[in-house]
Amino acid sequence: MKGVRLVVLAVGLVCLWQVVVTLTGAPHYILPDPVRVFQALLSHFPVLLQHLQITGAEIMLGFLLGVFLGTGTALTMFLSPLLKRWVLPLLVISQAIPVFALAPILVLWFGYGMASKVAMAVLIIYFPVTASFYYGMQRTDPDLFELARVMEARPLAIMRYIVIPSALPAFASGIRVATAVAPIGAVVGEWVGSSEGLGFYMLHANARMQIDVMFAALTVLSIMALFFYFSIDYLLDKLIFWESKQGIM
Amino acid sequence: MSLENGKAPSIIFKDVSLSLGGEKVFERLSMTIEGGKCTCLLGPSGCGKSTLLRLLSGAPSFAYEGTINICSEGGEAEKKTAWMSQNDLLLPWFSLQDNIILGAKLRHQVSPAVMARASALIAAAGLSGYEQTLPAALSGGMRQRGALLRTLMEERQILLMDEPFSALDALTRMKLQNLSAELTRGATVVLVTHDPMEALRMGNTIMVLSGKPAQVQCRVALADDPPREANDPEVQKHFSILLNELLDESSQ
Numbered sequence: 001m002k003g004v005r006l007v008v009l010a011v012g013l014v015c016l017w018q019v020v021v022t023l024t025g026a027p028h029y030i031l032p033d034p035v036r037v038f039q040a041l042l043s044h045f046p047v048l049l050q051h052l053q054i055t056g057a058e059i060m061l062g063f064l065l066g067v068f069l070g071t072g073t074a075l076t077m078f079l080s081p082l083l084k085r086w087v088l089p090l091l092v093i094s095q096a097i098p099v100f101a102l103a104p105i106l107v108l109w110f111g112y113g114m115a116s117k118v119a120m121a122v123l124i125i126y127f128p129v130t131a132s133f134y135y136g137m138q139r140t141d142p143d144l145f146e147l148a149r150v151m152e153a154r155p156l157a158i159m160r161y162i163v164i165p166s167a168l169p170a171f172a173s174g175i176r177v178a179t180a181v182a183p184i185g186a187v188v189g190e191w192v193g194s195s196e197g198l199g200f201y202m203l204h205a206n207a208r209m210q211i212d213v214m215f216a217a218l219t220v221l222s223i224m225a226l227f228f229y230f231s232i233d234y235l236l237d238k239l240i241f242w243e244s245k246q247g248i249m
Numbered sequence: 250m251s252l253e254n255g256k257a258p259s260i261i262f263k264d265v266s267l268s269l270g271g272e273k274v275f276e277r278l279s280m281t282i283e284g285g286k287c288t289c290l291l292g293p294s295g296c297g298k299s300t301l302l303r304l305l306s307g308a309p310s311f312a313y314e315g316t317i318n319i320c321s322e323g324g325e326a327e328k329k330t331a332w333m334s335q336n337d338l339l340l341p342w343f344s345l346q347d348n349i350i351l352g353a354k355l356r357h358q359v360s361p362a363v364m365a366r367a368s369a370l371i372a373a374a375g376l377s378g379y380e381q382t383l384p385a386a387l388s389g390g391m392r393q394r395g396a397l398l399r400t401l402m403e404e405r406q407i408l409l410m411d412e413p414f415s416a417l418d419a420l421t422r423m424k425l426q427n428l429s430a431e432l433t434r435g436a437t438v439v440l441v442t443h444d445p446m447e448a449l450r451m452g453n454t455i456m457v458l459s460g461k462p463a464q465v466q467c468r469v470a471l472a473d474d475p476p477r478e479a480n481d482p483e484v485q486k487h488f489s490i491l492l493n494e495l496l497d498e499s500s501q
Contacts, residue, residue: 165340
């Protein structure tokens with residue numbers, strides 16, 4: 001049923017796209033039709049695949065690093081109320097700075113290579129991951145702490161068996177948001193300054209008025225982002241087996 | 250399955266005063282909870298019954314004045330308690346068996362002996378076959394039985410039970426009261442309830458707690474061992490007395 005729904009949605013969107021092209025009569029250098037984009041996708045497939053590997057690696061690295069740092073920060077804040085008082089305001093302030101505005105600075109600091117894109121993805125997912133995990137731990141039922149205290153539980157065992165599992169459903173929401181926004185970070189980083197990756201290839205095609213190639217790159221990027229999201233979504237549902245399914249499909 | 254390793258300790262409150270948030274909960278409260286028996290604390294909501302249990306469980310935020318002595322025939326006894334609340338507090342990510350041995354898991358003390366005791370208790374409570382079931386797939390009564398077994402697994406001589414059966418339907422509650430009375434025999438049980446029938450079925454002694462600050466307004470001692478049937482003459486005799494006492498207190 002899930003697969004059928006996905007196919008129907010995809011076919012429906014392509015049909016809508018074709019209808020818009022036909023009704024508006026937009027020229028192919030403004031809005032190419034799906035067939036033209038598909039042809040561009042086939043003819044540029046090897047090179048698109050090459051750029052996909054770069055963008056994919058940036059997203060994965062940024063995601064893993066962002067989740068690692070976010071988890072570490074949330075645990076630190078939860079375990080040390082003193083540090084929390086210093087870190088939490090910093091975290092909120094950091095969110096007030098638009099991350100996209102930082103992209104040129106990151107490219108300046110980390111160069112045109114992969115590092116600046118990874119940093120961008122890390123910055124964009126750090127807050128949702130940290131906040132969701134921290135507030136998830138905060139929301140642990142106080143009676144469970146009372147039960148653990150009466151049972152003379154060891155502090156690490158309380159974290160392992162009670163606090164972290166309690167926080168997982170909220171944490172999973174943060175991870176899902178991170179999965180959805182990590183590609184944005186990587187691609188924006190590529191737009192600002194790079195020599196490879198799907199974001200770079202889109203700009204490259206745009207400059208040459210190859211709008212169909214640009215759309216083909218966008219299609220590849222979207223398919224990869226969707227695949228990434230659904231894989232993480234599936235893993236989270238398996239990990240949090242005691243909760244009813246949270247995924248969108 | 251009852252706790253028979255020596256007589257469980259008595260708990261003696263002497264001039265205990267406690268204030269929470271500027272309000273006096275207890276002032277010079279003195280009472281004795283008899284060792285190895287079930288004492289039911291009955292009273293209207295908010296009179297301090299649950300606070301009294303927290304005090305006994307050694308909640309660190311409760312700075313009280315006076316003394317609470319826990320003593321057996323041989324003198325000072327171990328202060329360790331086990332606690333069971335109205336909410337079963339079963340962890341949804343653990344199977345029933347893992348929930349029952351939670352205390353041992355949290356102390357890193359899981360051993361074959363612990364597992365054997367858990368299996369024996371599970372069988373005694375009629376939960377065999379549900380060991381690996383997650384709490385979400387169990388009925389309310391089964392979950393609360395699981396919580397009772399988790400409490401018993403602690404092998405503490407003092408059991409603090411805070412309205413443990415109040416969220417259950419009448420029939421399940423009655424069955425669980427019988428099981429609980431049987432499995433906790435020999436321990437010092439302090440059972441908080443707002444239901445006079447539950448107190449009369451379960452308690453060796455019933456204390457009605459009310460007023461602000463709370464005091465023991467009325468004390469009823471019952472002769473035979475619990476659980477008692479609802480139509481037991483002794484239950485019938487005291488039911489209306491307790492009900493009137495509670496009604497008087499709530500109308501004041």
